[in-house]
Amino acid sequence: MVSREPKEIGIMEIRNVAVIGLGTMGSQIALVCARGGYKTSAADRSEDILRNGIAGIKAFLKKQAGRWKLNADEEGNLLSQIIPCKDLQSAVSDADLVIEAVYEDINVKKEIFRDVDQAAPPRTIIASNTSTLSISQMASATLRPERCIATHFLIPAALTPLVELAKGLDTSDETHKTTVAFLEACGKETVTVSDSPGFVINRLYLPMVNEAFFALENSIASPEDIDRCCTRGLGYPMGPLAAADAFGLDIMLDCMNSLHKELGEKYRPAPLLVKLVKAGWLGRKSGRGVYSYFTKMKRP
């Protein structure tokens, strides 16, 4: 007799993780994985960028050690879980889960998905930290679309409780359940939404940040006052202009361009945002964005 009971869907064991792209998000994601007890390999485009990423993790850990109650040994152990690798192939060769955190550009992401698919074992799940792009489209560059999923961590990933997941057209239940279990083991809660531009969080949040740039260029208020309206008035932890500087204005613009292309006119990037990015004012990471982060030079 054929059983009508639904088949129990297994959860794969995750032991080793790889993070591709050790920039703003990748370095925080690597730290989340290491704190969850996972050996975490990391790759980026050059050794210099990798070194910067690791230095950023160290600096963040120093600030956070008190709050996380870490002694020097624990801090060292945590750092030793993150292994910089010279290339993508060596980072993913024994990974059970790969999390991609490179630029918000579908062609770059598809290329990474294709390379990981070729270099990683057949069991490996490939996840993307995309903010706005389609996981089904990235999965189409692989021969394992059922093992692809979006894991949208939010900034700062090491502190934000929620990760937004999106299943692609082919994502299997096993991949989804395994990813949820992995994130729970890393201390995160999850929400799962469908594969749609900007998912839920950025579809709601980015237009508001973009509108803050329109308000600024129309001289409706100063940057500080626009931010204060949101922090003191609406209870946001950070104002939209300060938040955009923290994301990186280039990433913010890539995200708005992607939403604009997929969802229409309402999402057109503010001209001031475009202008700042063209000038190389990318926010905190370049020292200047809406606000300036250069430390004042002391006169001799």
Ligand SMILES: NC(=O)c1ccc[n+]([C@@H]2O[C@H](COP(=O)([O-])OP(=O)(O)OC[C@H]3O[C@@H](n4cnc5c(N)ncnc54)[C@H](O)[C@@H]3O)[C@@H](O)[C@H]2O)c1
């Ligand atoms: N910045 C945010 O606040 C934020 C929040 C949530 C999600 N995201 C998403 O996370 C992803 C990464 O954003 P970010 O802010 O960390 O960007 P970032 O520019 O800080 O870092 C991207 C990193 O990817 C590396 N990279 C690019 N191409 C590569 C390649 N071919 N191989 C290996 N490494 C490569 C770059 O060298 C860089 O270090 C994007 O998809 C973005 O939309 C960003």
